[in-house]
Amino acid sequence: MIRTLKLQDALAMAELHEKAITPNWPHQDMETHLQRDICIGYGELLSGFIIIQHTMDQAEVLTIVTDPDHRKKGIGRKLLTAGEQVLSQKGADILFLEVAEDNAPAIELYKSCAYEPYGRRPAYYRREKGRVAAVTYRKRLDV
Numbered sequence: 001m002i003r004t005l006k007l008q009d010a011l012a013m014a015e016l017h018e019k020a021i022t023p024n025w026p027h028q029d030m031e032t033h034l035q036r037d038i039c040i041g042y043g044e045l046l047s048g049f050i051i052i053q054h055t056m057d058q059a060e061v062l063t064i065v066t067d068p069d070h071r072k073k074g075i076g077r078k079l080l081t082a083g084e085q086v087l088s089q090k091g092a093d094i095l096f097l098e099v100a101e102d103n104a105p106a107i108e109l110y111k112s113c114a115y116e117p118y119g120r121r122p123a124y125y126r127r128e129k130g131r132v133a134a135v136t137y138r139k140r141l142d143v
Contacts, residue, residue, distance in 0.1 A: 009039075119136040
C-alpha cells in the first residue's frame with residue numbers, strides 16, 4: 001500500500017534507511033524531509049520509501065529505500081511511479097536522480113522505467129575499498 005508519510009514516520013524511516021543504506025540518515029534529517037519534501041512510503045509497517053525534492057518544474061529523488069528483506073517485490077518501482085504521478089500533478093516536467101555505478105539492481109530499475117543516463121560524477125560514493133562514480137539519470141514526465 002502506497003501512502004503519504006507523516007512526521008510520526010520519521011523514526012521508522014531512519015531505522016529502515018540505516019538497515020538498507022550506508023551512510024544512514026538520522027531521525028532529525030527525516031523529520032526535516034517530511035516537513036519540506038515529497039515523502040511516500042510503502043506498507044503500514046514501512047518496507048520502503050522515497051524522498052523527492054520538488055522545485056517549480058523540476059524534481060530530484062534524494063533517496064529511495066527498500067527493506068533488504070522485501071527486495072525484488074516491485075516496491076521500488078511502485079514508489080518511483082507514485083512519485084512521478086505526484087510530481088506530474090504538481091506541474092514538474094523532469095525528474096532527476098543519481099545512483100552508484102556499482103548498484104546494478106537500481107540501474108536496471110531506472111532504465112526499465114525509462115530514465116536515461118546523462119552524466120557521471122567520478123569518485124562520488126565512498127566504499128570500503130575506495131570510491132565509485134555516481135551516474136545521473138533523468139526522465140521527462142507527462143504534464
